[in-house]
Amino acid sequence: MTAARRLVMLLALPAALFALWWIASAGSTSFYSPPLRTILAAFGPTWSSRLTSDVLPSLARLVIGYAGAVILGVGLGVPLGARPRLRAVAEPSLELLRAIPPPLLVPPFMLLFGIGTPMKLLVIISGAIWPILLNTIEGVRAVDEVLADTCRCYGITGARRLRVLVLRAASPQIVTGMRQALSIAIILMVISEMFASSSGLGFAIVDFQRGFAIPEMWSGIIVLGLLGFALSLVFRVFEARALGWYHGLRRPQRGGA
Amino acid sequence: MRRRSGPPGPPSRAARALLGALGLAGVAAVFEAIPRAGIVSPDYLPPFSTMIAALGREAGAAPFWRALLDTIEGWALGLAIAVVLGSVLGVAIGSVRGLRAATASTIEFLRPIPSVALIPVAVLLYGAQLRSTLLLVVYAAFWPILLQVIHGVADVDPVARDTALSYRFTPWAKIRYLLLPTGLPYILTGLRLSAAVALILAVTAELVIGTPGLGKEIAVAMASSAVPAMYALILVVGLFGVAVNLGVRALERRVLSWHTSVRLEAAR
DSSP: OOHHHHHHHHHHHHHHHHHHHHHHHHTOOOSSSOOHHHHHHHHHHHHHHHIIIIIHHHHHHHHHHHHHHHHHHHHHHHHHHHOHHHHHHHHHHHHHHHHSOGGGGHHHHHHHHTTSHHHHHHHHHHHHHHHHHHHHHHHHHTOOHHHHHHHHHTTOOHHHHIIIIIIHHHHHHHHHHHHHHHHHHHHHHHHHHHHSOSSSHHHHHHHHHHTTOHHHHHHHHHHHHHHHHHHHHHHHHHHHHHTHHHHHHHHHHTOOO | OOSSSSSOSOOOHHHHHHHHHHHHHHHHHHHHHHHHTTSSOTTTSOOHHHHHHHHHHHHTSHHHHHHHHHHHHHHHHHHHHHHHHHHHHHHHHHHOHHHHHHHHHHHHHHTTSOGGGGHHHHHHHHOSSHHHHHHHHHHHHHHHHHHHHHHHHHTSOHHHHHHHHHTTOOHHHHIIIIIHHHHHHHHHHHHHHHHHHHHHHHHHHHHHTOOSSHHHHHHHHHHTTOHHHHHHHHHHHHHHHHHHHHHHHHHHHHHTTTSHHHHHHHHO
16 A cells, blocks of 8 residues: 555545534534534633643643553562462452542542542552553463573673563553553543642542533643543553564564565 | 563463562552542542442342343343344344445444433333343344444355355355354454443443433432442442353353454464
8 A cells, every 4th residue: 555545545535524524513502412513612712721720730740650660460460470479469459449430539539538639649559550560460371481590590680680671571561551450540530630739630520510611621622532542652651662672573474475 | 582681471370460469569559548638539439448438338138139130131131132133133134245235334434433322212211121232232243243343244255155055055055154154253253242231331321311220220329429339339230240241251261162352362
């Protein structure tokens, strides 16, 4: 496929859907689904003023919470993956804790930590940690035995062993977990702000809905969609850099292409 | 694994069960001890035994069971709709090459949109009704199924495909002997992911929008300062989540008993 044709393929359906929405809603008199033109007209004025008051605080919480989940998930996952006995002790408890839907933790966390930023960060961490933790455990478990033996022969131990063997070998799995955790973190960021908050994207959208500012509400939903899409693009760039060695290794194994 | 010194190898099945039970008991003990030692006020985090007592009281009353059934209804119905929609669209998109290329960018754009963004829309359109829950559950549970089915259909062995073509398989035979054996493991993986996501969204909708179910009961318990009951209800949702996970895994083992991945695991 040539580049031009690929571009057409890439853009044709989104453009068609966008046009469909535009045309179908153009004559809309429904209060709840205003014309797309109205929504887009509300987009600029609404979000230019709320960029610093809502979007940036939300993003900051998302980044800090996500980073906390990555650090905790990998930090706990490495010992759990390396020690079968420890894993046997922890596994059923982790299964139970993991099965509790993270949004349900908002009410108890509000009781315990108030309604400020710490509560929101903890909600994000408590939900986003699971895919990272479980994938790290699996990745560390599956470290190649020949490589492990080689490390032992060469007397590579401690922090060096962690860096060159354990984390490196588990990194494809860890990155998979991080990708899943990212979308969970966005969801929890929004939910934690919907409850008790005075700033943030989730707060803004609920605020618009309660005030029946319908075009603004729809524009907020579009912002969330764009945010999710942009973050998944950023993550893809990160993954290509961090796991370039791995994809390069797998390509010949999968038979060319 | 080191063989001569250091930590012993993986514990046996019985030892694992025992260690796991010990771990659960340890967690329960920690939750009993923290409020009793006064680290956190018992008003905010009641001791574990108090939570269990509250659970017993809840289980003796009819509203609890109605809420549980409401939650299960929203979860199961939403999941079923998502599975049917995802499978049908997935097979259609996966088997036509041009369609796959044309939809890829749209799917990539729509999938990361957090399903909670739809909460205000659901509130405005349907209010605190089952349909609000269904909108969120179906949207969230649809994507894992769709993506897995597309991958599954694309994974059909080219030789098998050509063979089916040469022997002029009927469309039904193609589905039965070509698509299903290749796609089933993918569909079940999608189902496992979707079942967990669907539960999260079902209780979230109940909690935030106030559609009937366990999530709403949790919000009510919190608003009326019935803290032990709130924790008890959260525990119930967690146990239901465990049951869902175990159930889907058991289904996977049954349905895929012929598949190499399951046979390998059984041989271990």
